[in-house]
Amino acid sequence: MPSSDQVRELLDFATVLAHEAGALTLRNFGGLVDHDAKSDGSPVTIADREAEELIRRRVEQRFPEHSILGEEYGESNAGAPVRWILDPIDATRSFMRGVPLYGVLIGIEIEAESVVGVAHFPPLQETIAAGLGLGCTRNGDPCEVSPVEAIERAVICTTDVERILARPEGNGWRRLQQRCLFSRTWGDCYGHALVATGRIEAQVDPVAASWDAGPFLTIATEAGGRFTTLEGDVTVHGGSMVSSNGLLHDEILRELAG
Numbered sequence: 001m002p003s004s005d006q007v008r009e010l011l012d013f014a015t016v017l018a019h020e021a022g023a024l025t026l027r028n029f030g031g032l033v034d035h036d037a038k039s040d041g042s043p044v045t046i047a048d049r050e051a052e053e054l055i056r057r058r059v060e061q062r063f064p065e066h067s068i069l070g071e072e073y074g075e076s077n078a079g080a081p082v083r084w085i086l087d088p089i090d091a092t093r094s095f096m097r098g099v100p101l102y103g104v105l106i107g108i109e110i111e112a113e114s115v116v117g118v119a120h121f122p123p124l125q126e127t128i129a130a131g132l133g134l135g136c137t138r139n140g141d142p143c144e145v146s147p148v149e150a151i152e153r154a155v156i157c158t159t160d161v162e163r164i165l166a167r168p169e170g171n172g173w174r175r176l177q178q179r180c181l182f183s184r185t186w187g188d189c190y191g192h193a194l195v196a197t198g199r200i201e202a203q204v205d206p207v208a209a210s211w212d213a214g215p216f217l218t219i220a221t222e223a224g225g226r227f228t229t230l231e232g233d234v235t236v237h238g239g240s241m242v243s244s245n246g247l248l249h250d251e252i253l254r255e256l257a258g
Contacts, residue, residue: 002110004133011131014084014106014118017058021051022104022122025089029123030098043092048072051088051104059084071211083109085214085236091188100124103189107214107236114236117215117222119193128193130215130222138197145225145245146198154201154248156180157194159187164206169230172256173204179255192216195243196223202244202252206230213241220244230256 028047052072059068060076067080071087087105089095095102100123108116115132128143130136136143148154156176158164164173177183184200189212191203196219205212213227213236220227226246229238232253244252 002115007115007131007134010108011116014116015129017055018104018106018118018120021054021088022120024051024054026122048089048092052086055086081111085211087211090212101186101190105189105215114217117218119189119215128196128219130219136196136219136223143197144223146201148201149247151179151248154180155182156202157184157187157191157200158204161185167206169206169256172258176255192243195225196220201248205241208241210237216243
């Protein structure tokens with residue numbers, strides 16, 4: 001169990017780095033941005049690479065013994081007790097089109113336990129930050145999930161409706177859409193931030209890499225909610241992610257599984 005002082009130090013530093021990387025991304029933000037295609041077909045921009053390089057360089061200078069797992073440059077110093085998980089620009093497609101709902105994501109694990117999560121949204125100047133046992137904040141003020149207890153009064157979001165409808169969870173997603181107050185997209189990382197701050201009740205992403213999920217287990221939990229895979233596993237490495245206010249979590253998972 002890490003000490004609160006250790007968690008606080010890591011949280012404060014991660015928040016600083018997210019802001020520094022975010023400021024760098026804004027240099028290329030605001031219109032159509034050129035990109036390359038990675039091996040999986042997903043886009044990557046110069047801003048993605050520069051932002052991850054900045055965070056890596058700063059972590060390596062201060063904590064050379066730590067491991068770093070990032071979307072653009074893989075893992076270094078694998079097996080170290082402390083691991084940083086980086087997504088320099090989550091929602092790159094939004095970023096490339098000048099949509100302000102992209103984020104710089106930093107998660108930190110100690111002995112494989114998620115202990116720090118920071119999601120910074122540069123164009124919005126909004127930062128959601130959480131540390132194990134320290135609570136969750138939005139721009140420095142405490143935040144928490146919503147108290148909604150019924151699906152019929154809940155707002156439930158996803159990133160890409162067509163993607164989820166094409167999967168085994170598609171029928172369950174349709175049922176949730178029909179039952180809930182309303183649903184929306186443009187989710188990506190910002191949907192998980194909306195859950196943690198009580199503005200929506202759940203965000204469902206059926207496909208997610210570790211760096212997509214990295215900060216959100218700590219963020220959701222410290223905000224009083226829950227974060228799991230579609231199978232209900234409490235991990236950022238399970239290939240999918242669901243953030244909720246906790247009160248609706250099991251019901252949402254049951255619908256999606258059915």
